[in-house]
Amino acid sequence: MLGEGILKGLAETARNFAGSFVSAERLTTVQYPEQRIAPIEQTRDFPFLVYDGKDWEAGMRCVACQICEKECPPKCIYIVKSTDKKPDALGKMQIYPARFDIDISVCMSCQICVEVCPFEAIKMDTEFELSATDRFGGLLLDRRQLAKSNEYYHRIHPTEAAEVDARLAGEKAKSDAKAKAATAAAAAKAAAAPAKPAAAPSPAATDAAPAASTAPAETDVAPGGNAAGNPTLGPAEGESRA
Amino acid sequence: MSEKADQIFVLLQHWLVSLLPAGWQQPGGVVLAVLVIICLFPALFALAVWMERKGLGRIQNRLGPNRVGPFGLLQPIADGIKSLTKEDIVPRSADAAVHFLAPVVLVVTVFMGFAVLPMGRNMVLADMDAGLLFYFAMGASTELAVFMAGWSSRNKYSLLGAMRAVAQMISYEVVLLLSSVAVVMMSGSLSLTRIVEAQNHYSWGLPHWYIFTPWGCAGFVMYAIAATAETNRSPFDLPEGESELVAGYHTEYSGFKFALFFLGEYLAMFSISGLGTTLFLGGWSAPFSWLGWVPSWIWFFAKLMLSIFVFIWMRGTLPRLRQDQLMNFAWKFVLPMCLLNLLVAGLWRFMGDGWPRWVVCSAILVLAYVGMGWGEMRRKHFGARSYRYAE
Numbered sequence: 001m002l003g004e005g006i007l008k009g010l011a012e013t014a015r016n017f018a019g020s021f022v023s024a025e026r027l028t029t030v031q032y033p034e035q036r037i038a039p040i041e042q043t044r045d046f047p048f049l050v051y052d053g054k055d056w057e058a059g060m061r062c063v064a065c066q067i068c069e070k071e072c073p074p075k076c077i078y079i080v081k082s083t084d085k086k087p088d089a090l091g092k093m094q095i096y097p098a099r100f101d102i103d104i105s106v107c108m109s110c111q112i113c114v115e116v117c118p119f120e121a122i123k124m125d126t127e128f129e130l131s132a133t134d135r136f137g138g139l140l141l142d143r144r145q146l147a148k149s150n151e152y153y154h155r156i157h158p159t160e161a162a163e164v165d166a167r168l169a170g171e172k173a174k175s176d177a178k179a180k181a182a183t184a185a186a187a188a189k190a191a192a193a194p195a196k197p198a199a200a201p202s203p204a205a206t207d208a209a210p211a212a213s214t215a216p217a218e219t220d221v222a223p224g225g226n227a228a229g230n231p232t233l234g235p236a237e238g239e240s241r242a
Numbered sequence: 243m244s245e246k247a248d249q250i251f252v253l254l255q256h257w258l259v260s261l262l263p264a265g266w267q268q269p270g271g272v273v274l275a276v277l278v279i280i281c282l283f284p285a286l287f288a289l290a291v292w293m294e295r296k297g298l299g300r301i302q303n304r305l306g307p308n309r310v311g312p313f314g315l316l317q318p319i320a321d322g323i324k325s326l327t328k329e330d331i332v333p334r335s336a337d338a339a340v341h342f343l344a345p346v347v348l349v350v351t352v353f354m355g356f357a358v359l360p361m362g363r364n365m366v367l368a369d370m371d372a373g374l375l376f377y378f379a380m381g382a383s384t385e386l387a388v389f390m391a392g393w394s395s396r397n398k399y400s401l402l403g404a405m406r407a408v409a410q411m412i413s414y415e416v417v418l419l420l421s422s423v424a425v426v427m428m429s430g431s432l433s434l435t436r437i438v439e440a441q442n443h444y445s446w447g448l449p450h451w452y453i454f455t456p457w458g459c460a461g462f463v464m465y466a467i468a469a470t471a472e473t474n475r476s477p478f479d480l481p482e483g484e485s486e487l488v489a490g491y492h493t494e495y496s497g498f499k500f501a502l503f504f505l506g507e508y509l510a511m512f513s514i515s516g517l518g519t520t521l522f523l524g525g526w527s528a529p530f531s532w533l534g535w536v537p538s539w540i541w542f543f544a545k546l547m548l549s550i551f552v553f554i555w556m557r558g559t560l561p562r563l564r565q566d567q568l569m570n571f572a573w574k575f576v577l578p579m580c581l582l583n584l585l586v587a588g589l590w591r592f593m594g595d596g597w598p599r600w601v602v603c604s605a606i607l608v609l610a611y612v613g614m615g616w617g618e619m620r621r622k623h624f625g626a627r628s629y630r631y632a633e
Contacts, residue, residue, distance in 0.1 A: 002615025006560065013301045013559040020300045029305050 041157060044124035046104045047113050049146045056147040061121035063088060064097040068113035068122055076106035077113065088119075100143035105135060120164045126156045244535040251278075251539065252364050275367045279356050287508040288318035293547075294554045301558035328497035333396060336494060340394035345495065345502035348387035352506050354380040355513040360435045362526045362539030373434040374426065377517060378419060381472065384510060385411045388481065388491050391503070395494035403490025406565060407474060407481035413572040414471035414478075420580040421464040424457050424587040425521045434517075438525030447531045451524035456603040457587040460611075462522040464576055464583070466552075469514040471572070473507060475553055477560035480568060515549035516542070575614060582610050 020026045030037055047068075051059035064081040080099035088094040113122050125148070132138025154161040246253070255274055262270045292307070292315060299306025307314030332338050358373035360366040370376055385408055392404020426432055429440040441451050452458030471478040482490040492503045519525055523545050526538035563571070586603045593599035 001612060002619060009559045010555060013555060016303055017297065017300045017555075017558075020303050026303045027305060028303065 039126050041159060043126045043156075044111060045109050045128050046107050046125050046130070046141075047102060047111075047122050047146070048125045048148045049100060049143060050121055050123055050150055050153050051147050052150050056144070056149070058086065059149075060096060060143075060147060061088070061119050062097050062100060063094040063119055063121070064100075065118070067116045067118070071112050071116045073110060073112065074106045074108050076103045076108075077101070078103075097143055100146060101140055102146060103140050104130060105139040120168060123153055123157070123160075123164075244537070248363055248537040248539075250537070251362070272367075279367065280353065283353075283356065283509055283512055284505060286512060287505055288322075290508055290511075290547075290550050291318050291321070293550065294557075297551070297554045298558050301555070322501065325498055325501040330497040330499060331494075333494050335396045337394040337396070340390050341494070342499075344387050344391035344394060345499045345506065347390060348384055348506040349502050349509065351380050351383045351387060352509040352513060355510075356516070358434055359513065359516045359520060360438055360525055361516070361542050362537065365526075365539060366435055369435050370433065372432045374422065374432045374437075377434075377513075378415075378422075381418075381510075381514070382411075382415055384506070385415075387506075391495070392491035395491070397494050399488045399493045400491050403481045403483065403487045403493065406483070406487075407491055409565075410471055410474070410478060410480060410568060410572075413569060414468040414576075417464055417572060417576045417580055418468035418472055420577070420584065421461045421468060422517075422521055424461045424583055425452055427584070427587050428452065428457075428591060434520050434525075438520055438527065441524040442527040444531040449524050449527055449529060449531070451522065451527070453522045453524075455590065456600065456607055457583055457590055458522055460579065460583050460586070460607045462518070464580055465518055465522065467576055469518055470553065470556065471568070473510045473514055473553075475511065476557040477563050478568060479562060480565060483562065485562075511550065511553060512546060515546050515553070518549060519545040575618065579610065579614070583607070 016026070050061050051057075052061065053059035064079055066079050066081070069075075069077045069079045078099065078101040079097050082096045082098040085093040085095050109124070111124055114124055130139070150161070150165075153164075255271060258274060259267050259271045295317070296306035296314070307317040310316040310320045332341055355377050357367045358370055358377050360369075368376075388407045388411070389404045392400045392402075392407070395401070425437060429437045431437060431440070441449065443450055448454075453462045474481050480490075481487075482492075484490075487493070492500055495503060519542065526542040528534050528536060528538075528541055586606055589606075590599050590603050593602065
């Protein structure tokens with residue numbers, strides 16, 4: 001009959017109206033500043049830089065290879081490479097970011113920087129209360145603000161962080177084994193050729209370990225090597241961006 | 243005692259007026275009553291906005307505003323302060339004078355309607371013999387304000403909204419008038435106080451409100467439909483149609499002028515609910531004879547707020563109509579039913595007392611409703627929507 005649907009609709013809304021007073025599960029509203037719900041593990045918003053150990057500057061995994069800067073679709077990352085080197089997590093001497101800025105007002109949270117990082121140095125954060133009174137300076141995060149410990153990473157994304165740690169441990173083991181093998185080979189070589197007069201056994205043995213770790217033959221340093229190949233690229237881009 | 247409570251506002255007015263010098267007493271009384279209406283209904287508007295936001299929230303399983311004050315009760319004050327402090331923008335190509343006048347005309351004409359509404363026993367500002375006629379004259383001039391707003395803004399959305407509003411309001415004005423004519427036929431008066439008095443008697447403790455007669459019930463339903471359309475409320479809110487026309491005729495209004503439109507809309511809702519209460523729901527009379535001791539003005543405002551609640555309920559339930567559906571509904575369904583209702587009311591009048599008139603009148607109306615509904619529904623094709631794509 002005509003009007004039946006209207007009455008059904010009115011009954012439905014009346015049921016909702018009355019039901020919202022008696023059953024708590026109907027009201028899904030979270031009274032945000034007072035009440036919070038824990039974010040799901042896959043939550044992501046803006047990137048941060050992971051560091052190992054206690055000291056954020058020494059433990060920073062980033063080697064300023066600038067892949068993320070190049071891949072970033074909205075170009076919100078700005079990196080200045082250091083002129084000196086410091087040892088990274090594996091003990092190799094690496095350049096590090098003298099400046100690492102992310103403009104989170106530009107960032108679109110696409111996670112591409114995370115996907116392309118070969119050093120597991122940049123990860124997605126879950127912190128969303130980032131409002132600032134200054135829309136330029138307040139939303140431009142520098143490397144101090146971006147640096148967050150591996151423990152923090154474990155806390156916000158436990159599964160992902162465990163995978164990353166396992167992968168890094170594997171790489172470390174591999175590089176240790178390689179270094180050990182190189183040392184052993186050098187030692188064997190030194191031992192096998194005691195008769196050779198030109199050889200200087202003791203300096204060769206001590207140099208073997210750093211030589212193996214900084215060797216350009218290793219695959220994962222390829223982007224670093226590339227960047228080192230044309231060192232003017234980074235600053236030039238930085239100037240054009242500024 | 244209950245007599246005093248019933249007449250408390252009248253006595254208060256008389257006492258305040260008696261403080262004035264002799265020559266000033268009559269104009270003083272009028273100004274006082276006008277002031278009360280001008281203060282009371284905007285206060286009620288604030289309450290209704292709060293009720294609406296809370297009610298719609300609950301209908302959608304939300305909490306509604308709950309931050310400003312206890313239960314969000316101060317939300318209307320916050321909204322008022324916000325709209326007062328906003329910049330008042332007049333578009334460069336707008337007709338500034340008309341643009342300014344439109345909200346003023348709207349609010350003024352809507353306020354005029356309250357002059358003839360009896361809000362309690364002896365509580366009517368102007369007891370006119372042709373009160374109903376005056377009310378409809380004022381109600382019709384709100385269309386002018388709406389069209390002024392739409393035309394002077396020089397904006398296509400405003401103009402489209404205003405065109406829709408005028409088409410809709412004129413169509414439903416006819417229905418509104420014809421559904422009230424039945425009441426005038428039965429009570430034999432255009433004076434709203436007399437219409438209330440005609441309904442204010444009881445048999446077996448039950449009131450003789452017009453809604454409890456076949457023609458009154460049908461008339462009330464059609465009056466409610468027309469009133470919803472007249473006040474541009476959902477599901478007839480095409481003139482505003484925020485999903486298609488930005489905000490319709492008040493697209494180019496900001497700040498306090500926008501607030502005036504908002505106020506005008508709610509005031510129109512109050513006044514049309516008040517008129518519906520007066521015509522069909524017995525005005526200020528009590529629903530049972532043993533409740534006669536409760537002051538009459540409480541009944542009037544209780545019925546008013548109940549109508550507002552139904553408006554909110556409908557808004558939370560029904561989707562917006564399309565323009566052609568709106569027009570078809572008015573001219574092809576409600577108007578014929580209205581005309582039939584006039585005939586039925588005449589029949590009721592001349593069949594005399596007794597049960598036959600109840601049976602005959604109800605049967606005619608129900609048969610017409612079911613028959614017209616069946617005829618309309620038969621032509622409709624319900625089912626999965628089909629699309630035609632360009633080749």
